[in-house]
Amino acid sequence: MCQVTVVTTAGRPDELSMMLAKKACEELNVPFEPRKKRSVTKISQLLDANVIVAGKNRYEYYPKGAQTPFFFHPNSAAFRLKRVARGEKEPFLQSCQLAEGHSFLDCTLGMGSDAMLAAYAVGEKGRVVGLEADPNVAFIVRNGMKTYDTSELPLTNCMRHIEVVQSEAVAFLKHQKNDSFDVVYMDPMFEEVIEEANNFEALREAGRHIELSDEWVMEAIRVAKKRIVLKAHYKSKLFDRFHFQREIRFTSKFHYGVIDK
Missing domain, CATH: 3.40.50.150 (Vaccinia Virus protein VP39)
Structure with a gap:
């Protein structure tokens, strides 16, 4: 059984964050979950889901149970x-x-x-x-x-x-x-x-x-x-x-x- 994924915004979403969240939902065909001042961990636990956060500068991905987000960086x-x-x-x-x-x-x-x-x-x-x-x-x-x-x-x-x-x-x-x-x-x-x-x-x-x-x-x-x-x-x-x-x-x-x- 595949883990459910939801998309939310940064803690204080602006227009750009909302636009990026919409883009993620459409590309991945997953639902949007309003942040409502909740932590990512709280959202993940309530929905039993992975969480993608559409921030102001990047996307962050929290697999269920993960404490550290995955995000893109050119690395080495x-x-x-x-x-x-x-x-x-x-x-x-x-x-x-x-x-x-x-x-x-x-x-x-x-x-x-x-x-x-x-x-x-x-x-x-x-x-x-x-x-x-x-x-x-x-x-x-x-x-x-x-x-x-x-x-x-x-x-x-x-x-x-x-x-x-x-x-x-x-x-x-x-x-x-x-x-x-x-x-x-x-x-x-x-x-x-x-x-x-x-x-x-x-x-x-x-x-x-x-x-x-x-x-x-x-x-x-x-x-x-x-x-x-x-x-x-x-x-x-x-x-x-x-x-x-x-x-x-x-x-x-x-x-x-x-x-x-």
Whole structure:
């Protein structure tokens, strides 16, 4: 049984907050709940529901029982892009081997940090599609990428270039033709918690936890034209289980694995 979701406004809603609330209700086909000076926790408990708050500057998503909201932020992409623009090496891009004009499918978009780097690498002529299984998370990220206010370049262009699709990975892959994306990328939720990744916790609560499966990997191999890339914790058994060639990184708690076509 799916959890009910409602949309409300900030504590003191203005015209913009009401407009954003209406937009969320229409896009997600969920009901509006007036704030009436109640806390988000109170609304969630009374309605037994997830709550999306349409604030003045952003949407915040509180899955039922969560104390910390999930909201869009470019996260680590900002400083990673600056390093890449300076010509420094980026492990993710080294593993994906993306070039201008390539197409890239991110099966586990999350906050979209990796997809933003991919958008930078493939350029204006390339294509980046990001999948997010949870409709509420997909809504927050899609709208955030379209509207996040930053003057930083190339970050803004990269965010705007990503196509956010609400779909589970396997379902989406099954509808794609053979060799339809140059690179298919998978970053399932880490089996081990990385303590330093505090900004990951809100996403961990909000997102869906879908385990990598034989069907998922087989479909990814079919759809990828050049390479399939997996990101996982260094202790993960997924690399060996699905025959990814692991790229060891002694200074990092996560590694990349690749399958070349």
